[in-house]
Amino acid sequence: MGFNYFNIQPIAGRIGAEIVGIDLSQNPSDDLIAEIRKALIQYKVIFFRQQTLDEKGHIAFARRFGELTKAHPTVPGYLTDYPEIFDLDYRRHHAYTDLWHTDVTFVERPPLGSILRAVIIPQYGGDTMWANTVTGYEDLPPHLKALAEHLWVVHTNHSDYAASTVEISQAKRDYAKVFQSTIYEAIHPAVRVHPESGERSLVLGSFARRIKGLSSEDSFDTLKLLQSYVTRPENTVRWRWQVGDIAFWDNRSTQHYAIADYGDRPRRVQRITIVGDVPVSIDGQRGGVVTGDVSDYIPVSQNKDSA
Helix, strand or coil, X not given: CCCCCCEEEECCCCXXXXXXXXXXXXXXXXXXHHHHHHHHHHHCEEEECCCCCCHHHHHHHHHCCCCECCCCCXXXXXXXXXXXXXXXXXXXXXXXXXXXXXXXXXCCCCCCEEEEEEEECCCCCCCEEEEEHHHHHHCCCHHHHHHHCCCEEEEECCCCHHHCCCCCCHHXXXXXXXXXXXXXXXXXXXXXXXXXXXXXXXXXXXXXXEECCCCHHHHHHHXXXXXXXXXXXXXXXXXXXXXXXXXXXXXXXXXXXXXXXXCCCCCEEEEEEECCCCCECCCCCECEEEECCCCCCCCHHHHHHCC
């Protein structure tokens, strides 16, 4: 797939590319936005170095790709003037996302994509990794593909920290209370069809907790097995951040992991998410809400569209 408006440099063999030669603050044309979207679908996560976007520019760029969600269903965005921005300042809290996940899969309509802007970056450490859930699916042996294609998975933001065998800090417990202040659950097919590319991908990650019709133990073992194919090294890319960088990932075909190796050094990034659709299985079935009202997270007009 060729591109007319920019140069593109793949970073890893199966996922990730850097777009070179454009300034996102200069009101990109519709044709340029269309090419960025094509690159996003092809490479799953795309990166832009040395950008000068502020909060308003970040929002304006994200809106070119669809309606925006509120910052998060349960956690405050912290920027009252910009309710669309999730301000992740790790000096304020220690809510490290050092686990593989797809954003907000515990609602009926997980985001189409997320756009992350680097505000403060440590001199070293604090990289982010992404994994390709399409090639994760494609790597499955035929018998595991057949199994996955018939599974329905419940995703939730609920975590049982009390049952953890690892000591959890008080800061993490406090953050968990906020994160779980409203419990959401949604059911999705384990394998979804991408609405634009038609590719099949695995819908898993850390919010995937149990499989419909299976016991907790069998769910855990099965999800762990399928998840292991997604995060094989050959399906991943790692990005070393610089201030001003923009990362834009297709939430429908990726997982990501923020590496918490920077100790007390400051790190601050800001995320905007774009309203997505209801994941559809290979036979055309749609999941739905189990628990939780997202009317404050997704614009009312978009909620009506999903009815």
